[in-house]
Amino acid sequence: MGKDGEDATVAPLCRRAAQAPAQSLACFVSEWLPAVRPSLKPSTWDSYRSNLIHHVLPRLGEIPLTEIGPTDLTRLYVELLASGRVDGTGGLSQKTVHYIHTIVHRTLRDAIRWGQLDHNAAELCDPPRQLHPEVTAWGEPEVRAFLAGMRTERLYALYLLALTTGMRRGELLGLSWDSVDVASRRLFVRHSLIAVNYTVQLSSPKTRRSRRAIALDVGTLEALAAHRVRQDHERATCDRPHEHSGLVFTRVNGAPLHPHSVSQGFERRARRLGLPRIRFHDLRHTSASLALAAGIHPKVVSERLGHASVMITLDTYSHVVPTLQDEAAARIAALVL
Template identity: 45%
Template sequence: MKGHTRRRGKTWAFVIDIGTDPATGRRRQKWVSGFERERDAAKAMRDYIARIERGEVVAEANETVASYLRDQWLPSRRSKVKESTWAGYQDAVEGRIIPAIGALPLRKVTPKHIAKLYDDLLIAGSRDTRRGRGLAPKTVRNTGLVLKKALGDAVRLGLLARNPTEHVEMPRVERKEMKTWTTAQARQFIGFIRGDRLEALWILMLTSGMRRGELIGLKWADVDLDAGRLAVRRARVAVGYKVVWSSPKTMKSARVIALDVATCDVLQAHRAGQGDEMALVGDAYHDEDLVFAKPDGSPLHPDYVSQRFGRLVKKAGLPIIRLHDTRHTAATLLLEAGIPVKVVSERFGHSTTSITADLYQHVAPHMQEEAANKLGAMLLGEPEPEAEDS
């Protein structure tokens, strides 16, 4: 955030650039005047910018929802969250919240306004929705979570006495049936993609359960094929029309994953093929140490990986699943094989084991039956004969 001082009549003022008005494309500025000396205006400007960046917003009597969210809350969050998270905040604020309640005075927002916002989004959608179609309950719920966070910060900073979102029920999101492959189907896919340039990516995706961004952000420095392990340290994610480097999704997502011998062999062959590409391209090769890259070494786009996966699945004649569903497939197969939930949770980088158990509860009946049968056999079945002393 930048600003400068300026003389206005007999006093000094400061002006701060606070972004662009999305409706007009014009630059928006914040003016504060009435200082006797320029150095007083400069000091007040520095203090004002620092307070906004720390989230210590400045209350004004005529503060609207739009001015609070655009000028103070969004700028205060930018340095505190990942770029992809901030882009999600901005999308919700500019595309769905401000068009509906942006003109309201911040202090006069009521639960009734919030409830109407949710209903309107579910029925008619946002300004970006074509033909007036309503938004998915999950999208509306995520919008509500952003608004709840923003107004909660306003309460904490003394701009509101209470958070009106706390008294409004958010849309319920129904759990969709998880689509996964069986062991036979996963093996069929692996057999089909043998020889594909990204064969190693598809195989590592299934054997490790890594996320798309983690795979295309993986570097050879993170891989130890001799020890049979790799470290997830970063990801490449799409933010709007840009692809950026990002930290792993959660603290637990930064993890070490053990690799089986066959996967290590596939990666070793992939590395040799990558060396051939590097020699062919020569000085034009963009060496970023990426395990999976374009033939010239430049990074893969996340959307390209998903689209290519979709085409391969269709050609293989397999049930259509999303690329992310291969992660669900790997977790389901491990749990069905009897691998403890805690081990699967750590391998997949879930923040808690309860997330793993909740995501894959469809496996629970099978595991419960197996547990019952094992315990029943131990206690009620015929005891195994003891070994005779020699």
């Protein structure tokens, strides 16, 4: 984003800062956001900016930076939980308020580093517990029904790849053909397609472990090959200027798919087939749950998902662990009895 765009996004903060006491929180944030922008992913910076503008500054922006205390932050979190939604329809989730707490903590931490504070009030209050929501996933019957219903759909390969690899939505949409190695039956996760202010752009994967190689089965490779033939035909017959993005999954004119549109399209198709409602991201949960239930080692599942550690995998999919325990007990008994 150019200088004009940057000024436009920070302008609401600057207006508040001009009306507030010297070195109010709003004044500091109006300086802090442009300063940290180069060190953050675009999506992360935009998330910081949006949450500060919509949730924090309307409530705390005029308070002098040095006077913000743990009581102010606790009151903020309680209010956000009760009535924090911008559309006025209720409160924010505990997960969202916990995330806002991390943003406030980072902001005040940098104020200390810049010599404008001597303590971080966010360290002296207790944010809402970050609850881990129950994983929603389809079972084998639903997966088979969905794939059968999608067989002739233009994005069939996208849905199949999501289910056979457990890749994140952004990783799927950021996958390029030069990252698919048919000879070794591998694909390489190198980019993620994200939406920042509704504009799509390529970014680096979510974490260091997210950069990974994933083995592909023959059926998925065949689906990708058929998809490429279709894409080549679309390129040759498209009556509009064609964008040569090099991405595997694109619009008919070669432009990147918008992540939100992909999610909405998936939900419409699942609803049309009469299947239980899940999000596109839940295809990742479905893939992992089915893999663990099939006896695939958690370490392998963790590597395919790009988790930072196998403990994250086991914690996220703890609903499958009892089944694994039962199977282990039966196998051990078969060896010794």
